[in-house]
Structures are given as C-alpha cells and as structure tokens.
Amino acid sequence: MKTIDEYMSLPYRMEIIPDTKEGGYVVRFPELPGCLTCAETVEEAIKNAEECKKEWLTAALEDGIKIPEPVSDEEYSGQFKLRIPKSLHRALAEHSKEEGISMNQYCLYLLSKNDAAHRGSL
Numbered sequence: 194m195k196t197i198d199e200y201m202s203l204p205y206r207m208e209i210i211p212d213t214k215e216g217g218y219v220v221r222f223p224e225l226p227g228c229l230t231c232a233e234t235v236e237e238a239i240k241n242a243e244e245c246k247k248e249w250l251t252a253a254l255e256d257g258i259k260i261p262e263p264v265s266d267e268e269y270s271g272q273f274k275l276r277i278p279k280s281l282h283r284a285l286a287e288h289s290k291e292e293g294i295s296m297n298q299y300c301l302y303l304l305s306k307n308d309a310a311h312r313g314s315l
Contacts, residue, residue, distance in 0.1 A: 200250045205263045224261050
C-alpha cells in the first residue's frame with residue numbers, strides 16, 4: 194500500500210471549471226470521486242484542490258477505501274473505428290467538403306464541440 198506522500202505525488206488529472214452561476218471556480222479530480230472544492234480565484238482553487246486531494250486520500254486510506262491510480266494518456270492511441278450509417282457518412286463528407294477540411298478534421302470539430310457542451314452541462 195502506498196503512503197499519502199506517494200499518492201500525492203501521482204499525476205491525478207485536475208479540472209478547473211468556472212462556476213457561471215455563483216462565480217469563482219470549482220476544481221475536481223475526476224479519478225477521485227467526490228474530491229472537489231471551490232474558490233474565488235484560480236490560484237486559490239489550485240491551493241484548495243491540493244489540500245482537498247490530501248484530505249480525500251487521507252480519509253480513503255484511513256477507511257480502507259481502494260484509491261484509483263491516475264489514468265495515463267499513453268493508454269490511448271488517439272484512434273478508434275466507428276461504424277455509421279451510409280447516409281450519415283455521406284452527410285459528414287458533404288459538410289466537411291463545404292467547410293474545405295478533411296472529414297477527419299470535421300468529425301474532430303464536431304466531437305470536440307459536443308464534448309465541450311456536455312462538460313458545460315455537468
């Protein structure tokens with residue numbers, strides 16, 4: 194079992210999200226469920242996040258809760274195969290041609306735009 198210092202040194206992903214309703218920022222560690230905090234400035238949010246992460250990890254160790262390891266980007270190739278209806282394939286090809294970009298670039302744009310909208314609704 195790792196020590197608190199070993200867990201603190203691991204590269205857990207930190208997300209800083211502007212709080213559009215209350216103001217300030219919310220910070221969370223997606224790999225550590227329920228580990229989140231908030232602050233008025235980004236600097237305060239980062240400081241609070243490190244304290245919050247340490248408290249979360251300490252409590253998990255004390256309670257014998259399994260602590261997930263950080264997920265590395267190296268585990269992902271950046272490629273995946275997707276089967277789609279022919280009509281959608283045609284529409285995507287036509288729209289990308291209208292934009293003057295490759296279909297891969299157009300699909301990346303659409304996925305990024307939708308993912309950003311989804312994240313904003315969380």
